[in-house]
Amino acid sequence: MLNMAKKIVIVGAGVAGVNAATKLVDNGYPGKDITIIDMGNDPYKRKPEEVMTGFLGAGGWSDGKLTYHTAIGGQLSKYVGEKKAMALMDEVINNFKRFHPKPEEVQCSNPDAEPDFIKPYFGLRLFPVWHVGTDYLHEIGKNWYDYLVSKGVNFIWNEKVFKIDFESRLVHFTYKNEFSEGAMEYDELIFGVGKSGIDFAQELQDEYHLETEPKSVQIGVRFEAPQKHFQKLIDVSYDFKLYRKFEDKGVSLRSFCTNNNAAYVAVEKTYGDNSYNGHAKKDKAYRNDMTNFGILMEINGISNPFEWSRNIVNKCQIKGKGLYYSPTRTVSQTSEGAEVEAFQIGLEELNDVRKTFKGYFEYIDDFIEDMKKVFPSLGDDWGVYIPEVKYLSPEPLVYDSDLALVDYPNVHFVGDALSARGITVSGAQGILAVEKFTKPVDHWADEWDNHTGDMVHFR
Numbered sequence: 001m002l003n004m005a006k007k008i009v010i011v012g013a014g015v016a017g018v019n020a021a022t023k024l025v026d027n028g029y030p031g032k033d034i035t036i037i038d039m040g041n042d043p044y045k046r047k048p049e050e051v052m053t054g055f056l057g058a059g060g061w062s063d064g065k066l067t068y069h070t071a072i073g074g075q076l077s078k079y080v081g082e083k084k085a086m087a088l089m090d091e092v093i094n095n096f097k098r099f100h101p102k103p104e105e106v107q108c109s110n111p112d113a114e115p116d117f118i119k120p121y122f123g124l125r126l127f128p129v130w131h132v133g134t135d136y137l138h139e140i141g142k143n144w145y146d147y148l149v150s151k152g153v154n155f156i157w158n159e160k161v162f163k164i165d166f167e168s169r170l171v172h173f174t175y176k177n178e179f180s181e182g183a184m185e186y187d188e189l190i191f192g193v194g195k196s197g198i199d200f201a202q203e204l205q206d207e208y209h210l211e212t213e214p215k216s217v218q219i220g221v222r223f224e225a226p227q228k229h230f231q232k233l234i235d236v237s238y239d240f241k242l243y244r245k246f247e248d249k250g251v252s253l254r255s256f257c258t259n260n261n262a263a264y265v266a267v268e269k270t271y272g273d274n275s276y277n278g279h280a281k282k283d284k285a286y287r288n289d290m291t292n293f294g295i296l297m298e299i300n301g302i303s304n305p306f307e308w309s310r311n312i313v314n315k316c317q318i319k320g321k322g323l324y325y326s327p328t329r330t331v332s333q334t335s336e337g338a339e340v341e342a343f344q345i346g347l348e349e350l351n352d353v354r355k356t357f358k359g360y361f362e363y364i365d366d367f368i369e370d371m372k373k374v375f376p377s378l379g380d381d382w383g384v385y386i387p388e389v390k391y392l393s394p395e396p397l398v399y400d401s402d403l404a405l406v407d408y409p410n411v412h413f414v415g416d417a418l419s420a421r422g423i424t425v426s427g428a429q430g431i432l433a434v435e436k437f438t439k440p441v442d443h444w445a446d447e448w449d450n451h452t453g454d455m456v457h458f459r
């Protein structure tokens with residue numbers, strides 16, 4: 001039957017790691033042979049400010065939007081093809097519903113046609129999204145954790161893995177708050193450290209000279225304007241994704257991570273510099289009727305994308321702050337009522353920014369100009385925070401079938417540590433990595449049909 005002797009160690013109790021463990025125990029793999037090590041807390045102890053670490057990782061405290069399309073959320077179909085990718089995402093969505101205290105409240109929004117008024121200037125990515133509900137994520141986490149514990153899965157909390165010896169198959173972690181060290185042997189390793197472990201992933205890549213695939217540059221601005229100008233589109237797609245592509249130039253642009261209603265621009269400190277992002281508050285008390293989203297360019301063919309982007313980010317700072325440009329507006333407030341940390345610039349400095357972006361800022365200028373045509377009331381009633389950036393670490397080369405490193409076939413990279421950028425793809429990669437250690441058993445059969453939202457009985 002199953003190879004019971006294999007000790008599986010999962011580094012990171014994030015979306016990918018938890019889905020991997022669930023796939024295993026659902027299929028009869030003994031929980032006692034699975035250990036999950038995480039530097040955060042279990043779902044009962046995890047505090048709201050622990051955004052990135054602990055049970056379900058960044059996904060556990062996220063917006064809870066489960067995207068359901070292979071063109072969104074990172075790479076999956078390139079490994080397994082479209083059909084299998086959708087099936088894996090189904091499993092992840094089913095897991096979130098299964099541990100949801102009120103699964104009937106999980107709603108799917110599925111815009112079915114690009115509205116005519118955005119054509120011919122923009123395309124709109126159309127994809128279904130399952131809304132789990134942020135407030136329920138905590139309860140889901142507890143139910144899910146209880147299930148894995150009941151199946152005998154071992155958890156080691158609050159311990160950071162700082163070294164992995166791929167040759168002797170040993171994971172080294174801090175033990176009891178860094179006073180000593182723990183080490184654990186593995187037969188198979190699932191490496192799912194997410195964004196919070198991106199530096200560690202990079203260290204391993206460097207140490208073992210892992211073969212990697214080059215990544216693109218992802219840079220742009222965070223655009224902000226009163227929501228009323230975009231309402232027509234928000235009514236069609238709440239988290240709209242406008243996009244355009246210049247294939248011959250290796251450049252594509254998309255609006256990224258749209259926030260509405262109670263939408264705030266947030267400063268991200270990366271490598272000592274300011275860049276920008278956005279978030280939305282749920283509480284009506286925070287409503288400011290603003291919309292913000294990234295206008296992100298994906299630029300291919302830059303030889304050292306990381307250094308190239310860092311250099312631009314570093315040059316877009318004045319007096320230790322990032323920049324804000326608007327033809328008419330001033331810097332907005334954060335949800336705490338302070339000014340967003342940004343240095344307001346005029347046209348002259350904006351021209352310097354254009355030079356810093358080495359010609360690529362023109363694409364952003366055009367994007368904004370065309371939005372003014374599509375949303376006529378927008379006019380000059382907008383501002384941009386400069387820059388927004390996504391530093392993508394090079395992606396290690398893995399086998400398609402189980403995401404194992406080509407150089408170390410018992411080490412599987414999954415989730416944001418590989419090529420994912422969202423919950424469904426991360427979870428799906430976790431499942432894919434362990435599938436070969438499982439085989440379906442007939443006692444477990446109820447599934448949700450993610451196309452209709454109905455319960456399907458396989459028994």
Ligand SMILES: Cc1cc2nc3c(=O)[nH]c(=O)nc-3n(C[C@H](O)[C@H](O)[C@H](O)COP(=O)(O)OP(=O)(O)OC[C@H]3O[C@@H](n4cnc5c(N)ncnc54)[C@H](O)[C@@H]3O)c2cc1C
Binds near residue numbers: 060193200
């Ligand atoms: C605020 C926010 C909102 C988001 N909203 C959405 C959304 O609505 N929809 C969506 O699809 N995606 C969203 N995302 C992205 C999504 O959460 C991630 O893509 C997903 O969680 C990645 O899963 P993962 O398992 O790879 O990593 P994570 O879920 O981040 O988990 C990684 C785990 O590894 C642990 N870890 C890291 N390093 C170590 C170490 N050295 N030793 C031990 N443990 C370690 C961490 O503690 C963490 O628990 C959001 C992200 C954030 C930050």
